[in-house]
Amino acid sequence: MTGSKIDCSRFFKFLTGAGIEFFTGVPDSLLKDFCAYVSDNIGCDNHIIAANEGNAIALGCGYHLATGKTPLVYMQNSGLGNSANPILSLADSQVYSIPLVMVIGWRGMPGVKDEPQHIKQGRVQSVLLDAMEIPYEVLKPDTDDAVSAAQRIIDTARRENRPAAIVVPPGSFCGYKLSGELPCELPMTREDAIGIIVSTLEDDAVIVSTTGKTSRELYEYRHGAGQGHEKDFLTVGSMGHTSQIALGISLNTNKKVICLDGDGSAIMHMGSMAVNAGRGQGNFIHIVINNGAHDSVGGQPTCGFEIDFVTVALGCGYERAIKADTEKSLKKSLKTLLSAGEGPCFLEVRVKKGARADLGRPATTPVENKKALMEFLRQNDN
Secondary structure, eight states, X not given: OOOSSBOHHXXXXXHHHTTOOOEEEOOOGGGHHHHHHHHHHSOGGGEEEOSSHXXXXXXXXXXXXXXXXXXXEEEETTHHHHHHHHIIIIISTTTTOOOEEEEEEOTTOTTSOOOHHHHHHHHHHHHHHHHTTOOEEEOXXXXXXXXXXXXXXXXHHHHHTSEEEEEEOTTOBOOOOOOOOOOOOOOOBHHHHHHHHHHHSOTTOEEEEOTTHHHHHHHXXXXXXXXXXXXXXXXXXXXXXXXXXXXXXXXXXSSOEEEEEEHHHHHHTTTHHHHHHHHOOTTEEEEEEEOSEEGGGTOEEOSGGGSOXXXXXXXXXXXXXXXXXXXXXXXXXXXXXXXXXXXXXXXXXXXXXXXXXXXXXXXXXXXXXXXXXXXXXXXXXX
């Protein structure tokens, strides 16, 4: 049987039939259909959405050590950076020699239109895999070919006791929608919360927004309000590092610096919160907009709603930490935090997941964004 795309059901059944029974990783928009099928068809003990890609490699290694079996680790190609350390210093054949099957979404594939933050990563991906000495195959959009390629990669990983990769170009999988999601009773969307936050801030406040739809919604809010974009840093890549960018700015300006983070981003490098709390000053406010999902790459769940972010923040040493989940409580919380004292503050805003189907993308380039913000900071700081 052949076709124009890879059938998620057949591909999954092949993998489980080949003895791949444990799946972990960080969701990617190119893999969302496959990951949704995995979520619907395997128990939660055997499918763990990891905090970051390096953690996923480590989870897979632990699974192999306990069972002797081969795990599958999925990620966007940007995750190669997060996973390079445990791949090379833990799983590699010259260290613990652990077989792993990696499934990597090829964002920024040459010749395919993509966002600026993916272009370089996509162009050098094959070079990186070669440099890391990871055997790989690029899937074709055909189920039979995909199964054959995956079998060869599984055989290589097991025969040579090493990581080996399946690279997935854009549009490879047939569509599949995640089922069984419970309705969310929270009243606000992320876009609602962003509008309330921005409209409440002082005119010269700087915003650093996390990658994905948060930055897109912030850009659209400014555009709709007839405002410029020079006060905002849109973190189009580097997921999980938004708060450290904001901290670095806040330590070198007198303005309020607001980090608009997401639950997936905050979880990915949660250790940053300890540094924020220890080194941040009274002009730093860290806001996590928590919808319990990796909303920008397919809506796969995070553990965001299982975390007491306020307790974590206070434990790390933020001066104040508050949670809001309604428009009224958000406005009240912002008023409290904007008038707070010497130390950094934290706010968790719980919202329902989802975004407008017609949500646009920034019309400015990352370099234009950078230059405008730097000029704003130079000319207006005191």
